[in-house]
Amino acid sequence: MNTKQQSLSVIFASIILILLFYSCQKKEDYKEVNTKKSVFLTGEVIPDSHFLGDQKCKECHQNEFKKWKGSHHDKAMQIADSATVLANFNNKKFTSQGVTSHFFKKGKDFYVNTDGPDGKNHDYKIIYVFGITPLQQYIVQFPDGHYQCLRTAWDSVKNKWFDLYPDFKVVHSEWLHWSRGGLNWNNMCSDCHSTNVRKNYDVKTHSYNTKFAIINVNCEACHGPGKQHVTDVDKMGENYVSNGRFQMTSKTEPKELVDQCARCHMRREQYSETFNFEGTMLDHYYPQLLEERLYQADGQILDEVYVYGSFTQSKMYQNDVTCTNCHDAHTLKLKFDGNKLCAQCHVPETYDTPKHHAHPLNTESSKCVSCHMPGRVYMGNDFRPDHSFRVPRPDLSVKYGTPNACSGCHKDKDDVWAAASFTKLFGAVDSVHYSEKLAPGITMQPNAHLGLIELMNEKHQPEIVRASAVKALSNYDVDSFIDEFTKLLKDESAIVRGASVDVLNLINNTDYTAYFLPLLEDPKRSVRIKAFFGLGTLDALSIPKVYQESYQKVKNEFWTHINTNSDFVGTRMKKGDYLIKQGKLFEAIKSYESALDIDDINNQIRVNLATLYYNTQQFDKAETTYKEIIKLQPDYGPVYYSLSLLYAELNRVDGAIEQLKKAQKLMPENIRVYYNLGLLYDKKQDFKQAEKTIITGLKVDNTNESLLYVLAYIYGKSNQKEKAKNIVKKLIDLYPNNQQYRAFLSQL
Incomplete structure (x- = not known):
């Protein structure tokens, strides 16, 4: 598994809290149990001593060992030395995107001199290597337990250095820079490149104490810890009978095997504290x-x-x-x-x-x-x-x-x-x-929502396709389809249930939240946690007694999920979103501000943060934040729109008009821009500009109800009665059930 894929989309890898890590070191009486029939899993960390290593497996499984030896799993991660490093470190230099990296040796050790998090070049010792072909990556150690993957890799087919992303320029201050979160081994790579990984992230210090039982992907990474198996074989000898403890065996059902491999062969978000072979894929990942x-x-x-x-x-x-x-x-x-x-x-x-x-x-x-x-x-x-x-x-x-x-x-x-x-x-x-x-639904074609509704209800279609149709439907008027989404909360597919919860969580209307209560006892941890997030608008005391015990258990699962993944920007934002649901706006602000601490050029964080500042009447901070967004992303139309609303709230009408005119150039199809700009001109008694603005908007959508109403209002206010009457008559023809328009006409 590599880092770039997970970094671009903020995918969530496994983390173990230090507290639980220390406690597990004492639990040598850990029992391997099959809990697949249990809804709430133990979440216990498996002690490293239960993983015996490939040499022990080799004693009885020599043919399998021979095949595995030298494979991509075997070479998933290795200590850097003369036997494992494939690249040329003999005083070689490589330049890409204006950065020159110098690869050299000091005695038996391998080094690179390249740009660091401060934008200056430093010497870094290579600690680990990743993979063998068609490329090999190199990992260096940073302070506070951080390990970082170099952006420059070795092409082991053509035998040359190359840039993993030659067309993608990244500066040292960005999260995607190799020295920062985007190419961090602890959260991007470790879970799938080693065996029994505990990330041990400390959110307070933004540090790691990552541990693993075995450095590479050995036999037990796929089949499970071997200690009990060896004990049973030693005890039973020729009478040994498999008890079904191992995963990925010849008896594993086809789809279950895909799920077990998928743990490392999919882009996903993590929901468990650690992967410990309990339950199924959706108990650990979505x-x-x-x-x-x-x-x-x-x-x-x-x-x-x-x-x-x-x-x-x-x-x-x-x-x-x-x-x-x-x-x-x-x-x-x-x-x-x-x-x-x-x-x-x-x-x-x-x-x-x-x-x-x-x-x-x-x-x-x-x-x-x-x-x-x-x-x-x-x-x-x-x-x-x-x-x-x-x-x-x-x-x-x-x-x-x-x-x-x-x-x-x-x-x-x-x-x-x-x-x-x-x-x-x-x-x-x-x-x-x-x-x-x-x-058509994903590309937002006219009336494509009808096909999406059909697709998400077609049980013969692939589950991931149905779930994706659910997500795509959220790009339309979600409130119009609440019944469709709530119906799928009982779907037999857990992936579909999870997608439906996610979409309903986007809706401000909380009338449907009661539908989430049964999902507190869903058989899949990921779905339970999504449902708990959706219930964030409710006070714990308002949860019905019949669900109280499950609510408290899922609450623990939810906060474990949040704490486990708090080295990701997305998780810190999710925590902020949950606190908003709880009405704890100032705590939500702290969570969003902490997200900026690890990615200070992420404008999505700033957009949400500016809204929170606005809602808590911290107008100066909101204005400053909007301006920072503009500085980083001057072509982002919505920020000008938001800044104009802030200025309008502060009665800074000229400033609001100026920002909306910029928004209009960048978002010529956005009707709300014309609507608000017309009202601002009206507020200044500039009826000609107001009329001109609204008419321009109607060229985009000539039957838009809001624009037609505002135009009629402006005509009426500026003593252009006949024009006003004509517009109101058009509104009555378009919307005959709206009695307000008939009353408006009679007033005129």
Whole structure:
């Protein structure tokens, strides 16, 4: 697993509180129990002594060990030395984005001289290495237990230094700089690159005391701690019978195996304090849904999202194909080369022919994966295929700008050509794919909400697609669909339930919060915690007695989740949002201010913080914060709009008008800009400018009720009675049930 994917989207990795870490060191009587039937899990940390290491496993499982040795899991993380470092540290220099890094050795140790968090160059000792091919990364130690991954990596195929993100300039003060949160090993990498990780983050000091049982991804990282297993084998000898304690065995059901692998092969948010093999995936993590900037509108990969979100869209997953059908569980390599891999299930005589794929045999174009698994390059040189295994749809590319394998290979052709060629070869598409409903919704096409509502209620569709449709529907008028969302709180899919809670949490109306109460006893921890957040508007004493015990338990789970992930900006913001629900605005301000402490150029934090300052009548701080946003992001229209509302509140009308005019240039489609600007001109008795502004807005939306009403009001106020009457008559025609307009007309 790498860092960039998780850093761009603020994904949540595991953390263990120091208090619990110290206590677990004394718990040598820890018992491994199967708690999958229990709603509330123990949350206990497994002592390192219960992980015996790969050499112990090798004694009985030599063949499996031989396959695993040298694999990407084996080389997931290693101590930096002459045997593990692949890169050239013989006084080599590499320059990218204006930064020169100098790689050299001091005795047996490896060093880099590069820009640090202060923008100046320093010498850093390489402590750990990550991976082997197609690249290897290098980790250095910082104060307070922080370990940071260098942005410059080694291309182990071409044997050269390269920039992981050559087109992405980052300065030293940004969170994404290698020396800061974006490439921090403790929260971005450790959970998946080592075994039995406890991050041990201290929010008060912003420090770590991260521990792990085994440095790499060894046998027990996947199968679970081996101590009890070895004890049982020693005691029972030839009479030993498996008790089902281990994970990822030959008896693991296909979809369950995918969930177990998904722990490290998906973009996700963490909900447990540590991964301790209790429960299921959704007791520890909640996956990233198919959303803009992360996935294409039709669900194809875009940003680094790994495999889970793609594979669970596929027909293969729906038909119980699992990871180990294609990949050897221990070498991680494909079981067969070329089309022979797909021929395990798909008859070659039918599919591996020019009649099917329309390309010459034994060419790159004739490979199944070329059409059905087009991929993207991440981290500079790491090509990863899309695991949704979809049929190319160039017709959707024409409609929504999504990629397709046809024009992806035929670079000299466009999507229109690809769509026509596809139809000529295979005929018109004769079935409806979920993307035909999801893509219009994500790209906000007219009336696309109807397709989203259908999609999220179609039980035969992939769960992650249904949940993503729920999330996409939140881009529309959410209050109009409350009944649709509340119905899904009882859905059999936990991912769908979780997405529905998230959307309902966006609505200011609290009438539906009672629907969350049963979810305090949901079988999945992630859903319970989401529901608790939604209940934040309620006082604990108002929770019905029947739910009080569960409420207190989930309260503990919620705050563990918050404390565990407080080294992420998003979690500090989430804490602030919860405190807002509780009415604790000044505490919420502190939480948002602490988020700026770890990412001081994050404007989303400032937008919310400025609103809090405004709501607590700290107008000077609100104004200063808005101006800081403008300084960092001068083309961000909404901030000018917000600043204008602040000035209007302070009766600084000229300043408010000035900001709204800037907002109008940046957001010419935003009706509220014209509405408020017209009212401000009216306040100054400048009726001509008010009229001109509203008419300009009506060119964007000529039936907008608010604009028409304001225009009629301005005409009436400026003694243009006939114009006012004509506008009011239009309002009555458009909205015949509004008696206010008839009364207005009679007054005129």
